[in-house]
Amino acid sequence: MDQALRIRVRGQVQGVGFRPFVWALARRLDLRGWVLNDAGGVLIAAEGAALEAFIEGLRLEAPPLARVDAIEVTPLGPEDLPEGFEIIASAGGAVRTRVTPDAATCPACLAEIRDPAARRAGYAFTNCTHCGPRFSILKHLPYDRAQTTMAGFTLCAACGAEYADPADRRFHAQPIACPACGPRLWFEQGGVEIAGDALSLAVAALAKGQILAIKGLGGFHLACDARSETAVALLRARKRRPSKPFALMGRLEMIRASCALSDAEAARLQNAAAPILLLARHSDTLAPAIAPGQNTLGWMLPYTPLHHLLIDGFDAPLVMTSGNLSGEPQVIGNDEARLKLAAFADGFLMHDRDIARRLDDSVERITPHGPMVLRHARGRAPSTHPMPPGFEDAPQVLAMGGQMKAAFCLTREGEALLSHHLGDLEDPLTWEEYEKALTDYTALFDHAPALVVVDAHEGFRATQAGRALGLPLRAVYHHHAHLAACLGEHLWPRDGGRVAAIILDGLGLGPDGTIWGGELLLADYAGFERIAWLEPAPLPGGDLAQREPWRNALMRLDAAGLGAVADRLFAEAPRALVRQAVAAGINAPRSSSAGRLFDAVAAVLGLCPARISHEAEAAMALEAQACRAGRAPPYPIGDGAQIATAPLFQGICADLAAGRSVAEIAARFHVTLAESLAARARDLIAQGAAEAVVLAGGCFQNALLLDCTLRALAGHRVMAHQSLPANDGSLAFGQALVALATPA
Template structure:
């Protein structure tokens, strides 16, 4: 009997795709089979309405599915099928995508609140439209035996649901109920009377205690977000003095303490369930949750456990990563008992193993659209299609930077950017980096022909790349060229579409001239670049100390502007003379064009985190929050000088000093600085486009996480094509994507 072989590629496993196809087949009178294999979903089908059936596959796909292509070819059945069946998965390997973990769907929320008596109050309820995926996965294909649910044998009721194609739990690999699935318990040093673990946990939280709560990708540290004393205690124990703490709350409560647009409400309710940065309002919550900034990081509950806990506590909760500051999030029960014992008063535990550490993703909605700050749970292991011209690219692996590290794999026309890994100076993060490298390579059957890394030989990621590559080609990619390529790749800029003007503003990246770059205008594409303009370099006195202590950058910038006296007035308790001597001698004082350090310098001049930052970007975040208070001054930018591509901030500092003497509100100073920096770089980039040298302007680098700066630059480029980041971090978390594309572009088939 003549029929068709239908190949569906994309994110089509673990999302209820086979029962969806089974239901479509019944609707269109189709006979045959559907199964999972390493390439995705394979359908053998026959019937009079095949064309309509094929069209509906992509048009009506399940909510978590992402269909890349539906390919058809003739197929002859040896025996005419009389029905439509879901067949067993076949093969090994990974040519298809794995579905990211997804927040609890509305139907499962109803179930835990009583709609399903077997799952009322059950903290591990899920179906094909929601629940754990990547965090429980051991290998492909995605079947229960390949997950950490394998030890939990389904009861008769769950097995019946699992086997029924008409049930929304058909082949939902983590399906379980209270009779057969994972169990939840509370551990504490105190003797508590027997009782419901969730109710007891809620009572401890309301009493001001700090709990460790085991979630999808690791443990959270949790306390009552309305209790200033509890927040202060958490900060003290976690050694996190000022870095903002994430919150978890129900959607209807958020407008009490944060503004919430329709776009933000929609993003919060996405299956990815990210932490979203929202504008704070009022004083309902303690200021200590996010001191010095005007945003709160808020997420909705994304597991049944979270929903039940919030219902029991009935107030917003702090939900921050369960770790000591700088270390990876803990995921194992024994690890949590050991490492969190000095921080928490009790543990909310369960016995489903977490297969990989995943922090929560962090995002914000800006006037220019969505911005991803941390690429993690809910987003990985999603993929991006490679731009036109990369179809024949070989398999590539790139190892990112040293901070905000990540790994990127290219295969079959797709780029897979790993989850956020962190700072590779930290020994435990380095271990996680090595595990992630092996994990992704094994899980996605990846055999790279090319390796890529940062130009800096001192980065551990670069050293690892060299060791992994062996005799294979290793492409060392300049840091800011990688930022440029990442932005081009995310926006689908074709390989042969020509050069763009790239405004790349970030903290630090080694330049080919041996200096530290970070405030650059590049003219280039995937294959190469030239430096068209840059910030006038100033010494980074003390190396890493200059990143931690903004006053050092302020002194160097003020001195270069002829404002030495002001430096001594502003920083009377700092060893100004000593760093001047070091700079003059060139002792651990490499020149740097870093825009990030320029932000630090201006922030220090305004008294923001001037002595020492407790976390990366603290001073710059405070400066952005300050600037947002004086939008009227965006039309009064401070001047910068542009001398044949060397952009000097000296005139800006002179104007800043004059305004300071006049007693101008610091918010207006911050706004004028932002406007001036945006104006000078946008003007130089516009000139490259208008002269025909560039086809667009690309914006990348960590400074473009600053929504005020991003919006000002885009507005000053009105009428010019602009490429910006929306789904890949502008910071170093997206660097591996750019490295991989540069390496692929160097390949000649």
């Protein structure tokens, strides 16, 4: 008698063509039974002689977007199974499956929209089970059409036949559509739809140097001709964005015309997530105003049929930057776009498929040491990460994250679900989006936390909101969360021993009540000890010190006995008032922040304006200059637990006086910072106090700093972020791990 089994498949198995794959595999192996989607993933009942080969096929032959995390097999009791193998209706229940991120257009759909004889020729909303919108259109689980923003589009007979045919790649593709029954595209100006082909009208407007607002997957973009300095300068002026680099979109051959592109980078660009990828530029074929002073450009490939058709029609690269007012979340609604983007855009390329949630483009880069995620968003979120050994049976936890680059984390059943990037919570609309997303994720994933975890900084909005939930609560120090997030990404066991953690970022509250940001910690998930730190300096004006780098430079130069140099470099700044306020202890908290140290060095070298227009502007300019120099020797720097910075600034000023190039000085600074902390980390390992080294915090998104630090740690086990952001985007994951490892 044939064996009969009930098979549960967990992972990313809904909305990816998994059921038709199971159906085809079972029919090939002559099995009888059924398969369905439910809130736990995919459930299968199967009977036949080839069940062992069937289970092996589930793992090895899964569809391209699928991710199989677990296959659970139990004997099947008495049950009437069909004579053949069937796909049956989805079932409800408690939500335990994951949601598939939005996926870039697959080759089959791309060929179809470019085929004049195809039914979907030129159709901007073509998709199948291997590509298209997922998370951006989903309202509820399980993932069925009625639970998405496609519910209002009734399938025509042709699409209905494809949708119902298990042998078709569109079987149960929930966003399935065609020109006869799906969303439509139009072009409008001044709130009025313009008659004619929408794409042709958009291409003509771009060719005239106009700026367009284009509705995409997770929100609107602002687009213009990337070759036109006039158009790019106009976009900068309208958006009041003087220097922050713009993202670009184009085909691979367009990217290769301006940037060096390795095989690994080309593969990353063509990944289903289709991120923005930072690439080394090698020519000046594009408008200089796209990324002033930078050695890299942020490129992405077209990732929807609409983008492909637009690039095909325009046949040149486009600037493709977030459609939003400065500091606000990306616009997603048509009426919202008309209201907020009218001052920026000369025309609107619109459609009538609603966006369920805002999703910025993911941003990544490939370094000599592997991939790096700078922004975890569209195409990557929502993603689940396994909890490290020792945390598998942890209760459900909600970790609220930090204030900047906010993201929260839900843990359950041995997995952590990290939200998409939400932004800076100081902005009221971003805070509103954070609250909406928290409600959204909690309902979507049926999450009921037993514990809430917050940053120890009482002034953070996410901390205040976490405390207001009225649940058992744990506060975690910022830099402890950073190192735990990196440990967790690398699946470091709960009892894996202590590590030497170099944590470099902008700011985070320390247990001594001061603002940390340049630390070497000896730590594990449960606790930490501060071993070494950058000499603290006042932050004159508090938050102003983050926006006006000269303030940090003034403090560092004064402390190094170089006040006269500061007077010469910053002659127009209100130095006397700042010095008086600091002497009186007025709004000048002391900080060991590595981020502010970068700002100070950049200001001394004249690489940033008196007031920067975006976070990390000064540090990015410093990295760009340093990359233009070769290997450089470090400056002398202080010994001991507190790393004195006076020798560093004395060396920098001596080099300036001697006529050394800004690039060489910038390179020497990077090496100095890396080697000073790496030497102390090496000592901890040599003493047997630490098992490995962790590198975390937003400063390690600087690829040169990462490279210098890894070189200084050669021969030792080092963990640095690769799949999660080193910045505060992964902070919530670390918060959850620390709270779970720390006794109440």
